[in-house]
Every structure is written in C-alpha cells, then in structure tokens.
Amino acid sequence: MATILITGACGQLGSELTAELRKKYGSDSVVASDVREANDQIGEGPFEQLDVMDARRLDEVTEKYNIRIIYHLAALLSASAEKNIDLAWKLNMDGLLNVLKLARDKQIDRVFWPSSIAVFGPDAKKDGTPQNSPANPTTVYGITKVAGEQWCAYFHKKFGVDVRSLRYPGLIGYKSLPGGGTTDYAVDIYHKALAGETFNCFLERDSALPMMYMEDAVKATIDLMEADSEKITVRTSYNVSAISFTPEQIAASIRQKISDFDISYEPDYRQDIAASWPDSIDDSQARADWGWRHAFSLDKMTDDILTNLPAIAEKIS
Numbered sequence: 001m002a003t004i005l006i007t008g009a010c011g012q013l014g015s016e017l018t019a020e021l022r023k024k025y026g027s028d029s030v031v032a033s034d035v036r037e038a039n040d041q042i043g044e045g046p047f048e049q050l051d052v053m054d055a056r057r058l059d060e061v062t063e064k065y066n067i068r069i070i071y072h073l074a075a076l077l078s079a080s081a082e083k084n085i086d087l088a089w090k091l092n093m094d095g096l097l098n099v100l101k102l103a104r105d106k107q108i109d110r111v112f113w114p115s116s117i118a119v120f121g122p123d124a125k126k127d128g129t130p131q132n133s134p135a136n137p138t139t140v141y142g143i144t145k146v147a148g149e150q151w152c153a154y155f156h157k158k159f160g161v162d163v164r165s166l167r168y169p170g171l172i173g174y175k176s177l178p179g180g181g182t183t184d185y186a187v188d189i190y191h192k193a194l195a196g197e198t199f200n201c202f203l204e205r206d207s208a209l210p211m212m213y214m215e216d217a218v219k220a221t222i223d224l225m226e227a228d229s230e231k232i233t234v235r236t237s238y239n240v241s242a243i244s245f246t247p248e249q250i251a252a253s254i255r256q257k258i259s260d261f262d263i264s265y266e267p268d269y270r271q272d273i274a275a276s277w278p279d280s281i282d283d284s285q286a287r288a289d290w291g292w293r294h295a296f297s298l299d300k301m302t303d304d305i306l307t308n309l310p311a312i313a314e315k316i317s
Contacts, residue, residue, distance in 0.1 A: 002068030002109055003029055005061065007052050007095070010034040012187075013114070013168075013217060014073045015041035015176045020218050021071075031065045035074070041175050052095035058102060069225070071112045072099045077181040078118055078141040079270055085140045092144035096151060104159040111163040112225055115149050115237035117210055118142035119167060122276050129278035131239045131285045138276045149236040156235040164224050165237035169244075169281060172301065173214030174309040182273045183209055186250055189263070190305045193254045198262040202270045205248040205263075208279040212242040213296035213304070220292055227290035234285060241281035242294035243301070253302040 004025065009018045009032035019042055022030045027045035032038065038047040048061050052074045061067070074095050081088030096113060103111045120129055121136040135146045145167075155161040170183025174190060185201055192199040203209075212220075220240050224232075245253075251263040286292040296304070 004069045005067040006071045008074030018042040055098040068109045081141040100155045115167045128282040153235045166240045169210030174305045210281045213301040216294045238286040239283040241283040244280040
C-alpha cells in the first residue's frame with residue numbers, strides 16, 4: 001500500500017479519517033500531520049507537525065516517508081474564516097497550491113481536497129441543488145472553495161494531477177469538538193443534551209441545511225479515492241449528501257431519547273451564512289459515477305451519538 005499523508009489530521013474530519021485509514025491500511029502506511037500536536041483520536045502511527053503554508057517543510061515530509069497519496073484537509077472553516085479573512089485566504093489557498101504543485105512535481109498518485117456546500121450562494125436552487133449549479137458564495141470560506149475547485153480542475157487538465165474532491169455538507173461527529181463551522185451546532189447540541197443543559201442555537205428553528213454523519217463522510221471520502229480514475233467525471237468537486245434537517249427537527253430527534261431536552265434560539269451572524277446555503281443537495285452524479293450511498297438517517301445518527309458520546313466526552317472536553 002502506498003504511503004498516505006493527511007494534513008489537518010487533528011481536525012474533526014481528519015481525526016476520524018486518519019483512524020479509519022490506519023485501521024484499513026495499517027498504522028505505518030498513514031502519516032498524520034497538523035500544525036497542532038497529535039491528539040488521541042488519530043490512533044497510533046507516524047505524526048509530523050506541519051504547516052501546509054510552508055512548502056519546504058511539506059516537501060521534506062513527503063520525501064521522508066515516500067508519500068504517494070495526500071488527503072489535504074488543513075483549512076480555516078466558515079465561521080472562523082469570517083473572523084479572519086486574511087488567514088482564511090492564505091491558509092486555504094496557499095496550502096492547496098503547495099499540495100497541488102508538490103503533486104505535480106513529484107507525480108503523486110492521488111490527492112484529495114475537500115470542498116463544501118459553501119460554494120453555493122443565494123442564486124443557487126435551494127432544494128436539490130444540482131451538480132452544475134451557479135457557484136456565487138457570500139462568504140470568504142465559500143470563495144476559497146470555489147477558487148480551490150477551479151485550481152483542482154486546472155491541475156488535473158494541465159498537469160494530469162489525479163485530484164479528487166467532495167462538496168461536504170455539514171459534518172456531524174462525536175469524537176472531537178466542533179471546529180468553527182456554521183453547521184457545528186449539530187455537534188454541540190448533543191453535548192448539551194447529555195449534560196442536561198438547554199442548547200442555545202445560533203440558527204433559526206426552521207433553518208434547514210444538508211448534513212452528513214461522520215461515518216458516512218469518511219466512507220464517501222475513501223470510496224471516492226479508491227474509485228477507478230475513469231469513473232471520475234467531475235474534477236472540480238462532487239456534490240455529496242445524506243440527510244437534511246432543521247434545528248427543530250434535530251431537537252425532536254433528541255427528545256425521543258432525552259425527553260426533557262430543551263432548546264432556545266438566538267440567531268447570530270451565522271444565520272446569514274446558513275441562509276445563503278442550500279436546504280438540500282442533489283448528489284446523483286456521485287451515486288452514478290462511483291456508487292455513493294449513505295447509511296445514516298437523522299434518528300439513526302442520534303441514537304449512535306447518544307449511545308457512544310458519554311464514553312469519550314470527558315476526553316475531548
């Protein structure tokens with residue numbers, strides 16, 4: 001198995017993807033990296049502190065481990081990016097270009113880079129947003145993702161870099177704390193429910209957003225990267241989806257398990273971000289091209305989180 005490098009491995013998605021790849025391919029075959037120190041969630045295996053904006057350091061790590069596959073996850077997320085637009089542009093763009101140039105120059109076998117539903121703006125169809133919908137975002141994060149998609153398509157067409165991407169919806173997991181995204185309310189809400197606290201939601205009660213449980217997100221990522229190259233027809237980024245719900249609906253799902261759970265609403269600037277995004281996504285291209293299928297419904301996800309979260313909540317708090 002070719003050696004894999006994961007950047008941003010200590011983030012919400014990175015932690016679970018790293019652990020799963022190490023389980024699947026062996027610990028020594030997966031090099032985790034992050035600007036932060038390693039955490040417990042990524043499991044045993046090689047780790048390098050790495051700032052992806054440092055092209056020389058990225059090259060050193062690649063040479064040291066003979067890296068052949070890169071999962072480039074390091075980024076500043078939506079809500080955090082709005083607070084620091086300069087860092088968001090520099091990290092999200094320079095980091096990606098460093099990886100793409102490295103892949104071109106060293107003929108890396110495959111690269112994965114995550115895009116987002118944040119590429120869509122108010123002019124996109126709200127329900128069942130199609131693969132080729134207008135991409136006119138209203139956030140810095142969304143702007144970096146649109147630009148990143150085009151860089152990925154350019155490096156594939158111009159230099160033959162096998163770079164693949166997914167437009168993630170909101171990702172929900174219980175193994176790490178939220179990372180600064182607009183959809184992170186759907187992670188924090190379970191922590192508050194188990195603690196017996198009222199959850200004060202920063203979105204309106206009827207604000208629907210596309211979401212995906214972390215197990216499905218990890219599966220989609222690996223499935224895409226393992227698909228035959230000739231099956232990949234989209235070189236910007238694939239729409240990928242699972243479930244859509246509102247804060248009111250997730251609260252109702254939780255009350256099936258915790259009957260006295262209470263939620264209040266105090267929308268802030270993140271409501272404007274959410275309002276610019278789709279309510280649901282059409283991912284029929286991904287399903288047709290490489291057989292994408294999700295496994296978790298809202299209630300199945302709620303049951304799994306409330307069953308497993310108490311055992312690790314103290315570790316990640």
